[in-house]
Amino acid sequence: MEGIRGRSAIVTGAGSGIGREIALLFASEGAKVVVAELNEAAGRETERMIRDSGGEAIFLRTDVSLDGDCASAVRLARESFGSVDVLINNAGIDGRPAPVADIDPADLDRIMRVNFTGAFLMCRHALREMAGQRRGSIVNIASLGGLIPVHNGMPYSASKAALIMLTRSIAAEYGRYGVRANAIAPGWAETDMVRRYAEQSSIDPQEFRRAVSRRAPLGRLATTRDVADLALFLCSDRASYITGQTYVIDGGLSVT
Ligand SMILES: NC(=O)c1ccc[n+]([C@@H]2O[C@H](COP(=O)([O-])OP(=O)(O)OC[C@H]3O[C@@H](n4cnc5c(N)ncnc54)[C@H](O)[C@@H]3O)[C@@H](O)[C@H]2O)c1
Known part of the structure; x- marks a missing residue:
């Protein structure tokens, strides 16, 4: 696909689930991955x-909630690969399920710090490079939960709603520099996060999967590859006129 081969891509939270799948797919398409x-x-x-x-990748231990770590990840991409072309803000955490009045404020801070502030910190450093190059694509992995409350x-829903607005702000402010920003809002995808959510809600993970599959018109959860394919499209030149948008990928769950 046009636009990924030879480009550098930073993928946060690339050790598991959706992030790992994106890293593997982008590398297989010829991207150089941090x-x-x-x-x-x-x-x-x-x-x-x-x-x-046979792909190119460098690991950097990165806590996206720390500004210095984000600066280092961006610097590593520039120094090792020559540019910062793609940023995928995928790192994300969820919290202990609780109704609003019972939420521990520390839990809210922790989730916002990783899911929203972490993405902002990565963007802060990457945008300076991308604007200078007059080229760049950012994809933020939000959630259907950022559009419809979980x-x-x-805290999770609020963090993802904020991430969607970060995406739109970047699109509005940096389009003139050739930088695009889009968000992906998965429904439920087959990863550890689903298992954790089910267990924390005292639901059997298999039963939870079956319930989601029954409700979704396409009859299943998303695979990590479903999400990675969309990210690849959004970063490719085939999406060169798309910016500021949020793409729901949920097997039709949100229309039922
Ligand atoms: N799985 C789903 O159903 C689903 C649905 C909607 C959105 N999402 C979003 O997709 C993204 C990936 O989720 P997943 O399901 O693959 O989860 P996951 O738990 O399998 O992977 C998340 C990864 O992020 C890493 N991480 C956590 N905190 C970090 C930090 N501070 N700095 C750097 N890395 C950190 C973890 O170590 C882990 O490798 C998340 O943002 C999540 O909110 C997932």
């Missing part, structure tokens, strides 16, 4: 998987 991940073993594993299949999940 695996920016908090969990060192998981990040190194993604780096190894890419290198073993029951007992206000």
Whole structure:
């Protein structure tokens, strides 16, 4: 696909689930990937998987909630790969399910710090490079939960709603520099996050999957590849006139 081969791409949270899938897919399409991940073993594993299949990747232990770590990830992409072409803000966490009045303020701060502020910090550094190059594409992995409240999940939903507005602000302010920003809003995707959500809500994960599959018109959860394919399209030149948008990918869940 046009637009990814030879480009550098930073993928946060690339040690697992959707982030790992995006890193592997982008590398297989010829991108040079910075695996920016908090969990060192998981990040190194993604780096190894890419290198073993002939791709280019560098792991950097990165906590996106720390400005210095975000600056280092962007610097690494520029110094190792020559430019900062693609940023995928994928790192994200969820919290303990609770109705609004019972939410621990510390939990709200923690979730906002990673899901929203973390993406902002990465963008802050990447945008300076991208604007200078007059080229760049940012994809923020938001959530259907940023458009429709997750029951007992206000901090997560609020963080993803904020991420969608960050996306729109960047699109409005940086289009003139050739920088595009879009968001992806998955419904439920087959990752550890789904298992954790089900367990924390005292639901059997298999039963939860079956319930989601029954409700979704397409009859299943998203695969991580479904989400990665959309991210690839949005970063490719085929999407060169698309910016500021949020793409729901939920098997039709939100229209039922
Ligand atoms: N799985 C779903 O159903 C679903 C639905 C909608 C949106 N999403 C979003 O997709 C993204 C990926 O989720 P996933 O399901 O693959 O989850 P996951 O838990 O499998 O992966 C998240 C990764 O982010 C990393 N991470 C966590 N905090 C970090 C930090 N501070 N700095 C850097 N890395 C950090 C984790 O170590 C992990 O490798 C998240 O933003 C999530 O909110 C997931």
